[in-house]
Amino acid sequence: MHWRHKDLLEISQLTPEEITHVFTTAARFVEVNQRPVKKVPVLKGKSVVLFFSEPSTRTKTSFDIAGKRLSADTFSLAKSGSALQKGESLNDTALTLEAMSPDAIVIRHEHSGAARFLAERLQCSIINAGDGWHAHPTQALLDGFTLYQIWGSFTGKTICILGDIAHSRVARSDVELLTMLGAKVRVCAPRTLLPPAVLTWPVEVFNDVSQGCKDVDAIICLRLQLERQQAGLLPDLREYAAIWGLAPRHVAQAACDVKIMHPGPINRGLEIASELADSHASLILDQVNAGVAVRMTLLHLYLTRSRVLA
Amino acid sequence: MAHFDLVVHNVSWQDEVYDILVKDGRIVELAQAGSSTQASRTLDGEGLVVLPSLIDAHVHLREPGQEYKEDIASGLTAAAHGGFGQVMAMANTSPVNDNASVTRFMLDKGAQAFPYGPWVRPVGALTMGLLGQELAPAGELAQAGCVAISNDGLPVTSTELFRRGMEYAADFGLKVIDHCEDPWLGHGGVMNEGAISSRLGLKGIPTVSETIQVARDILLAAYLDLPVHLAHISCRESVELIAQAKEKGVPVTAETCPHYLLWDETWVVEYNTSVRVNPPLRTRDDVLALRQAVRTGVIDILVTDHAPHAAHEKNVTFAAAPNGISGLDTALALTCELVRAGELDFMDIARLWAWNTADIFSLPTCKMGTGDPADFILVDPDLAWIATADALKSKGKNTPCLGQELSGRVMTHVLGGRVILSHQDFS
Numbered sequence: 230m231h232w233r234h235k236d237l238l239e240i241s242q243l244t245p246e247e248i249t250h251v252f253t254t255a256a257r258f259v260e261v262n263q264r265p266v267k268k269v270p271v272l273k274g275k276s277v278v279l280f281f282s283e284p285s286t287r288t289k290t291s292f293d294i295a296g297k298r299l300s301a302d303t304f305s306l307a308k309s310g311s312a313l314q315k316g317e318s319l320n321d322t323a324l325t326l327e328a329m330s331p332d333a334i335v336i337r338h339e340h341s342g343a344a345r346f347l348a349e350r351l352q353c354s355i356i357n358a359g360d361g362w363h364a365h366p367t368q369a370l371l372d373g374f375t376l377y378q379i380w381g382s383f384t385g386k387t388i389c390i391l392g393d394i395a396h397s398r399v400a401r402s403d404v405e406l407l408t409m410l411g412a413k414v415r416v417c418a419p420r421t422l423l424p425p426a427v428l429t430w431p432v433e434v435f436n437d438v439s440q441g442c443k444d445v446d447a448i449i450c451l452r453l454q455l456e457r458q459q460a461g462l463l464p465d466l467r468e469y470a471a472i473w474g475l476a477p478r479h480v481a482q483a484a485c486d487v488k489i490m491h492p493g494p495i496n497r498g499l500e501i502a503s504e505l506a507d508s509h510a511s512l513i514l515d516q517v518n519a520g521v522a523v524r525m526t527l528l529h530l531y532l533t534r535s536r537v538l539a
Numbered sequence: 540m541a542h543f544d545l546v547v548h549n550v551s552w553q554d555e556v557y558d559i560l561v562k563d564g565r566i567v568e569l570a571q572a573g574s575s576t577q578a579s580r581t582l583d584g585e586g587l588v589v590l591p592s593l594i595d596a597h598v599h600l601r602e603p604g605q606e607y608k609e610d611i612a613s614g615l616t617a618a619a620h621g622g623f624g625q626v627m628a629m630a631n632t633s634p635v636n637d638n639a640s641v642t643r644f645m646l647d648k649g650a651q652a653f654p655y656g657p658w659v660r661p662v663g664a665l666t667m668g669l670l671g672q673e674l675a676p677a678g679e680l681a682q683a684g685c686v687a688i689s690n691d692g693l694p695v696t697s698t699e700l701f702r703r704g705m706e707y708a709a710d711f712g713l714k715v716i717d718h719c720e721d722p723w724l725g726h727g728g729v730m731n732e733g734a735i736s737s738r739l740g741l742k743g744i745p746t747v748s749e750t751i752q753v754a755r756d757i758l759l760a761a762y763l764d765l766p767v768h769l770a771h772i773s774c775r776e777s778v779e780l781i782a783q784a785k786e787k788g789v790p791v792t793a794e795t796c797p798h799y800l801l802w803d804e805t806w807v808v809e810y811n812t813s814v815r816v817n818p819p820l821r822t823r824d825d826v827l828a829l830r831q832a833v834r835t836g837v838i839d840i841l842v843t844d845h846a847p848h849a850a851h852e853k854n855v856t857f858a859a860a861p862n863g864i865s866g867l868d869t870a871l872a873l874t875c876e877l878v879r880a881g882e883l884d885f886m887d888i889a890r891l892w893a894w895n896t897a898d899i900f901s902l903p904t905c906k907m908g909t910g911d912p913a914d915f916i917l918v919d920p921d922l923a924w925i926a927t928a929d930a931l932k933s934k935g936k937n938t939p940c941l942g943q944e945l946s947g948r949v950m951t952h953v954l955g956g957r958v959i960l961s962h963q964d965f966s
Contacts, residue, residue, distance in 0.1 A: 318851065318854070318855060319855060319856060319859075320851075320854050320855065338856070340856035340857070340858040340859060341739055341740040341741050341810070341856075341857065341858065342739065342741075342810030342856050342857050342858075343856050345809065345810055346810065346855075346856050360740075361740050361741075361858065362740030362741070363739055363740030363741075364740070398740060401738070401740060424736075424737035425732045425733060425736065425737055425743055425745070426732075426733050426734040426735075426736070426737040426738075427737065429734040429737065429738075430737070
């Protein structure tokens, strides 16, 4: 498949065929990741800047490992210790980075639209590693890939996304990707944590966790940011855990082979009962593993896009 | 034969063609076209429409304090080219216009740059420093030349203080202009709350944050029987409340801006910071409600809410961008677009951009009658021009029109009988 995209900003840029191509390619990289020597030379001489202006452990490490396994040189730039902290504008930081001729910039930023902002201004590929509440396409691709490895197809599957939908870039990207692949998607949250126009989304909306989980094939649990309580969107965390946290009684309503997922980092005992995170149904660590393969795939596709790929 | 200072031949007014005869700064009469007259200067108005010089009741001229965004001279240059003879400058300067010194400074700066107009009409602060804590000296501000008072940009949260401000200003014949925005609903929001904000992951500002304050102001105006003028109305629900209030005879007037009549929230889809504005662009349904409201008179006047910013300030992510659209240069062309679309006619422009504004704020205007001040513009409503950075006279190029082709241009601007700007040849 010839990869026609310069940038990965959001899932809606991709077609179902392109997403499937990412999955089948990622499956090959899963095999590479099981070898004793996990490094392949496909991106030798390419350089990738990891520009994370928000704290991140797993996404950044995942991209770093992915780049290095493909023999690309990766460079990290964090907000603290960078010129951004000295008041440099995002535009100036971007131009400065481009002047160093990277082949791709992976960006995590607290403002929705930040990845597009770079993409409109720079020649190199921009990979969105999470922008504000807007999109986290690589997370959605790894979530989809995790399920694809088990299910093979999304037809007839129902997935419930549980938690803070309103402020979640993961939820937005997951909804786009899973519906595009033919799954039915539910969202379940207290009304204060639903986007104001959620009824315009291609999802079913639930305000009760047991009902939201009933007969579903997978549950994606979202992290609750503690500042939502301070912003007056929730009475207190104890009540959230008791009413909205995913518990065994909810999972009992789901399909018997239900899968439980979480983009991490998890708040044990808050949005998810500790025993569920560690249960056989949990795919949380499989997601991390899939993340490396998916990001290897994406770096490969975007950094070699001028070539026709097999 | 009488000798005139200025005669404009063959200009269109209310679908008829006239000669405009001007002497001593005033209209002598609109004579039948082809009248044989002697004049010091004559202009050919063939194919042009005459309109009263426009009045903008809501601009931000940024001086004193933020001259890098705009100064009074550059703002008035944009006004002159845009067809505006009077602009009401909001008080959110630095220092704030809450005392006579700042008011006089603004008037002096205007008169230095343009001794024959356009004129700055300062709007004083309602509260000291716009902080919403204590009333600013409305009497002193009125004496110094303020034509209204307002806490624009920083709405007064205390309903008690707002009431006292309305009462106190009334003693000096000053109207209070209120920027209607609940301080908590939509706090931190950057665009209209709805389907698009939900998709883009941007914090929304719901229409109810405006409407709830519109309701408060209408109830206060009715209770006190004192006037209030509602700034930059953006949504259908506000229009409905204002219509009801007017039916009951509540002394409320209201304004909206060309951008709310032409553009909707879909313009934000690519995080285009040039349309980040407060109140935000709403839905298509709101656009249609506002168009009807300006036609029927529920909304009394049009204003630009001219809010110039430096280019680098808008060259950021949507959430980091300041609110505001630069409007003086493009307002008339955008209004001509509404005329071409059949939404308004030229008499509506006269009413919405001059006569009603003059009535509300007790300002001079030209109704083309004998003895009226000769303040008018000759407009080629279909002349196309490109809104390049150079063509825009304001320092603020922050408009989605930048680089676009617009139609409708001021060919000549006359204030007090004097030609202050013309792209035409005289004879």
